[in-house]
Every structure is written in C-alpha cells, then in structure tokens.
Amino acid sequence: MTGVTSPAALAQRRHLLARVGRAIFKKPGLGTAVIYGGLIFFFLLAAIGPSIGPWLQDVGCGCGWGPEELDPTHSLEPMNARHLLGTDASGHDIFSRLLASPRVNLVIAFVAAFLSVAIGVPLGLIAGYSVGRGRAASLLSELIMRAQDVLQSFPIFVFAMVLVAVAGQSTQNVIIAMTIVNLPAFARLARAEILTTREQPYADAARILGHSNVWIIFRHLGPNSVASTLATMPVVMGFVVLFTASLSFVGAGVPVTTPELGGMISRGAGNMVTGEWWPSVFPGIALGVLVLTFAFAAQDIATRMRTVKRGESGAIGAVAETRAASA
Amino acid sequence: MLEIEGLTVGIPHADGSFESMIEDIALRVDAGQAVGLVGEAGAGKSLLVHAIAGQLRPPVVARSGTIRFEGQDLLAMNAEVRQTILGRDLALVLPGGRARLDPLMKVGKQIARVQRDHDGSVSKKVAQARAIELLDRVGIPDADLRAEAYPHELSGGMAQRALVAMALVNRPRFLVADEPTSGIDVTIQRQLLEDFSSLCREEHVGLLIVTRDLGIVAHYCDRVAVVSEGRIVEDADVRTFFKSPEHPVSQELMRATILERQQAAAWSEQTGTVGAGRS
C-alpha cells in the first residue's frame, strides 16, 4: 500500500456515481429503457397529471374531469366513455384522480428521502468517523447510534401515525414523519461506509496534511462514502410511497380531499367486498407499478455500481500483479 | 499415477467460439515423484488444480482431454465416484489459509470429519486422536489444545498448516499442493516441505507442487513444468532446467526469484528479523 493517493485517483473514486450514470447511458438495452422510461413517465405525471383531466374536459372529449370534482349522481359507475375507469362511492372520476395522484406521492417520497439523506448521512458520517477517536468522540458515536436503535425498535407505522396526529394531517407533516422514520437507515449505511473509507490511504494523507476533522469528513471521506447510500434512495422512495399510502389508508395521512393513491384505495375498500372493484384496484395497480419501477431502478443502479467497482479493483489488482511479477 | 493429456479448459460462447483458458496441457506425475508446476499469476496453474478437483464451475468447462488418476479419468467419472477418491487417495492442499476452513467448526473436528466422511467405521474418538496427531506433525504447538480452536482463533500460517493436516489425514497416495506454504514461517515451511519430500521418497506418494517460488522447486522437486498463458512451455528435469532454462518465461521467473531472495536477505539484515516466507 502506498501512503499517498494521487489527486487523479481521488477524482476517479469520487465520480463513481457519475460513472454509474454514464454506464446506464452506455448500455441502455430494452429493460433499461423501460425502467427509466417508466420513471420519466411518473415524473411527467407528477408535473402535469392534475391538469390532464381538466384539459381533456376543455378540449371537449367528454371524458375528462377535475381530480377533486364530484359527480354524485353517477357514483360507483363501472367503466364507461364518460368515466374511463369508473367512479368511486362519492362520485370522483377515478381516471382523472389517478392521473393526479402521483404528484403527492412523489413529492412526499422525494422530499422525505432527500431530508433523511441530508440529516441522516452527516450524522452517520460523524458517528462512523468518531469511533475510536478518543473517549468523547466514541461516546458521541455511541449515543447517536444507540438513540437510533431505540428509535428503530418502535412500531414505525403507529409511530408515524402519532407524529401525524400530534402535528395534524397535512402533506408537510407526513413528510416530517417519513423523514424521521427513514433517518436511521441512512445514518447506519453512511456509518458503515465511512468505517471502511476512513481506513483508505488518502484519509491518512489528509490527516497528515493537517486538515481539520470536519474538512476530512465532508470533503474527502463523505463524497467517497455516500455512493452506495445514495444508490438505496430509490428503494427508500418506493418504501415512502407505500408507507404514505398505508397512512392514508387508516385516515392518518394527507388530508382526505387530496388525491393520493393510498387514500383512493381506502375509499374503495368497502366496495371491494360487495364486488365494485374498480375504485380500489386501479390505484392499487398504479401504486404497485410505481413502486416496482423504483425497485427495478434501484436494482439496476446497484448492479451497475458493482460492475463499475469490480472493474476498478480489477484494474488495481492487475496493476499490483504486474508489479509483483516484474519485481 | 496422474496423467493429464490434451486438457483444454475455457468458456464456450453462444456464437460457437471457445475462449480457452488452458490449452492442450499434458503432464505426468508418477508414484514417488515430485513435480513442480510453476508460472506467473494468471498463467492457469490454479485452474488446472480446479480441474483436477472437479471444480470447474459454469461457464468454465473442460472441452477436451483427460485427467487420469491410477487409470481412471477424473473428468469423465460422475461426482459421487470422484467424491470417494478426492480427499482419500488423491488429496489437495488449496491456497487461502483461514478462508478454506469452515468458520463454524473446531479445527480438530473438521479434520476428523474428512476422515470419517470417507470411512464411516472410524469412531469419533479415533478420528479426533488422528487429527491431533496430524496437527502436531505439521508443526502446530500444543496440538491437542489447538484442535479445539475455531479457525478465526488461528493465525494464517497455522490455518494453512491445518489444511495440510487435513489433506494428509487419509494417507493419500497422491498429493496436489497449490501454494501449500503461503503465509508460513520459513522454518516451518521447510519442515513441511521436508515432510512432503519424505512421503514422496519413503511412501511413494506422488506429489504435484504448484508454486511461484523456484527455490522450492529446486530443493524438493524432481521435475518442473512451466506454465505460461495456459500452455506448458517447458517440461524438464530439475537439474537440466536450472542449468539452462530454455523458454523466456522460465528465464524471467528465475531472475525474479533470485531478486526476491536478495531483497529478503537484505531486509532481514537491516531489521534483524527473519521475514515470513512468501510463496
């Protein structure tokens, strides 16, 4: 092992994510196209979904409705030309509402995942870096991790319900609850990662050069530690979408009037027993496809990252072997 | 005793082409003979050992050739029959030390298991005593205590010696040793190799030592085969070989060994310690 790693090597490691991105574009394939096409589709829906219904109404095709518009005289209608996917018990047009729903789910998923990363990752980095660096630092690390242990042992569903109950039903409060619920996972991942990266030669090099701990953590080790943490973000976003839907299902999520997939399933739940399946089944399928798209993307990114990493160590291994052979 | 003929191993591709990793290898080791197989990293030595152990994993397959042990083709026989030969008549010492031992079982028991799996009539007690005897023989101090240790409680060198003990437990007639002494102290290394050597001379065990260290070959082998890029490029009597290595790869290996020995000597002079022997 050499003592100092060249800046070039540092840069190479740091841009692991960028190279994963490039790998995606380099070898697209049909599967990849479907996965990322699906993601783009859902993002588009999040952007313009709520206006598609009214727009259809404006152009006069006779099938578009506002997502919160009621048509009580036509409640629980099966699929027809006026209501493409039928209506629910209170007369909402399921098609228009379905197009509008992903916005809330995706906004919550993105903001909550982003916030959990923004808070959890630094906590984990500090906790991991502090291990074994003097008594006070070790104690700090222990405290952060043990607190998260206890936080994680609580039943997260009712925990989130209580958080929403305390703060009131709103999108914002659901985001806060989801952030708190997901924080520990990111902290854990980041901590585990930095425990390995801090043993790398460039960490020693930075210390020898006299950089401060904060600088080393966030400038040198942090960027090299977060790659695999960030790769799990799609999984967590999928989880948040599911979880938000579950909260709405018991009426403890976003306000009932807001179009949201879990809320839609919940509204139709009672009708399911009597045979009117459409109010629940369509949002459920949409929910499944949405989360599955995230899961596929996460798996794809993880695979590509492994390949990129393996290529890297392979190259290093080859160099080492050449050196050993020529020595 | 062990005859390899025309062995070609590699990966068949969907388009019908074949990417060979070792090609047309021929090698013969007789009873009581010690042959050294040398070559650079990645030359295909370990793949050959895998082929002998019947451990080619897809997509890697043997396309042609035979590996005959006492007349029977190891490649052609089914797995159950091969299983009765491996570890009993033909034993292998694989490199890797601790990683080769089951982390959840005490070392003595693991060695005893190798004996009992091949001969159900051996009692646990007898097998355990035999395991301790062998641990002692490969130079592990307090063998009876060490037999009760888990692999993670052993040093790398000790684990490697336990692997040797495991290979010897059924008194094999043929021994394939892939880097058998990596990570072991030079003194113990010598003792182990002397032991192999005497098995070879006195009990007529056939010996195939796979190594990068020509020093070992020079001391303990009768013949040497040099592998490069999947082919045997030189196969000669040890005396002839060291007098005048013919192939450029052989010459390069020779230079590397001499240089390494000099560096090791210089290092031990500076620090006053005997460095752990490298493979």
Next chain:
Amino acid sequence: MALLRSPFIRRRLFFFVPQLLLVTFIAFGLLQLLPGDPAQARAGPLSPPAKVEELRQERGYNDPFVTQYIRYVGNLVQGDFGDSWFTGQPVSKDLKERLPATIELITISLVVALGIMIPLGVRVAAPKQRGPMAVVDKYLVRVVRFYGLLAGSLADFWLALILIFIFYATLGVSPEPTGAFAFGVRPPPVTYFPFLDSVIDLNLTALKSYVGHLVLPVAALVFVYGGPILKMVVASMAEIRSSQYVENAQAMGLKSGTVRFIQLRNSLPPILTIIGVIYGFLLGGAVLVERIFGLNGFGNYGVNAVLVTDWDAAQSFMLVAAVWVMITYLVVDIAHAAVDPRVRL
C-alpha cells in the same frame, strides 16, 4: 451454558434493561405531545369543568413531567398499564385479550413463509445446470427474482383487498372478512389464543372456522413479507456456495450431505436476522391486514387508540411493540452467537 460466558452475550444482556428504560421514556414522552387534554378526553366532552379538574388532580396530570414518568414506570413494573377510556377497561386487560390473536397470526404467517421460502431459496441459490430440471430451474430463478421485487412493491392492505375480492366477493370460497371465527362459534376465551382456545374447547367447528378465516390474511402476509426472506436466503446461500471453504470441503471429497450442511449453517446468520426483523416488525406492522379482515388484534387496537387519542392505550401499544422488537432482536443475537463462534467475542 457456554453462551453465558460469551462477552458479546453478556454485553447484550447488560444493556437490555437500560434500553428498556429508554423505550419507556420515549413512549411516555412522545405521547405527552399528543394534542388535547387527557382529563377532558377521559371525562368526556360534555363533563362539567369541575369534574375534569377533579380527574386531573386524581390522575396527577398536573404533576411535573419527571414525577409523572417515575409514577408511570412504577406502575408498569406492577403490571399496571393504565386505563383505556375508550374500552373502559384496564389496558393490561385489553392487551391480554388482543395480543394473543396477533401473535398467533404473525407466528403462523412466519412459519408458513419459512416453510415455503427456505426450500425455494435453497433450490434457487443452486439451480441445476444439467438434466431435465435445468429448464425448470432457469425459469424458477427468473420468477423468484421478479417476485422478490414485486413483494417489496405491493401494499399489503391492497393485496388483502384483492384477495377478498377474488375469493370472497367473486368466487365465494372464503368466509366473510369479519373476524377470526364465523358468527357464534367462538370458543370460550381461556388463553385468548384463538387456536389454543379451540383446541382446549375440543371444538372442531371453531377450529375449522378459524383456519378458514385465517387463510387469506396469512396468504397476504406471506406474499408480502416472504419476499425479503426469500431474497436473503438466495443471496446468503449463493454467497456461501461460492466460498473458499465450501470449495475446500468439496475438494476434500466430503459427502454431499456434509457439504450441504456446511452451506446451510454458514448462511444462517443473515437469514436469522431478516426473520427477526420481520417478526419484530409484524406485531405492530400487520395492522392494516388485521383491520381489513376484522381481526380485532393488537395492531388494530393501537391504531384505534391513536385515532381516538386514547393516551394510555396508545402508549402501551408503542411500549409493547417496541419491547417485542427488542426481545426478538435479543433472541436473534443469542441464536447468532450460538451458531457463530466469531460473534461470541
């Protein structure tokens, strides 16, 4: 017990009580934040202010936080979880009636999931390369991979609804989703475990009814939560299969049974962990499935308590669920140490 000599297990047991205390503290502290006046809620919205004030004094709601907390822990030690104003019973009695049903539901689900997923995972981790089953295995691998992702993407409550729609509303082969028993066949509660009670009562009708009512909820839970177990079995077995020590065991000519045993035992720790995580989660996490099938269990109790701001009940729910998780993790760690000597340090 050799395990008790393990430093790891000693450390683990030593920290267990402080951890429990921390859990009680959080459960207590968090619920203090609930909106609304507990005395008012308990007395009912129409009670005169004097009555509410009296109740407040009586229950000590005005005392400082620390005093209330100490009293709370003291009561817990004596088995007093407070009273639920919603059910009008002591919470401990509520728990005794609700907890067993949920424990039974999730235990049966877990056992079924393990019975399916472990053999399937073992098979998929080592697909046959040759022979007539090779093609079957090839497709099995793909199906399992897709299922792993799908299981993590489906909402359990939605799946439960779909099952009800298909098997109850459409095909009519399943009983109505309104509880653990058909109307009028519930056996007298002794242990409150529906299965045990049916057996104690020697009541075959009740037992049949119970099993019938349990098929769909168990199927929903197994489908959703069996996914991660299956994924872990496949990943762990595949990793161990290609390990150097398994290779060595094969090179030593060990019997194939012995080799399989080495593989299975070594891939056990991560599988145990995921099982523990899921079992711990399910006690409080099977809520929605419980609700949909009308199983009046523990999770349902907790959700209702939060919805009607029933303080003592919600607090106890959190506490019991968290303690359940911690005990599960402790058991997993002990099992882990029993399997793996490296953990015992």
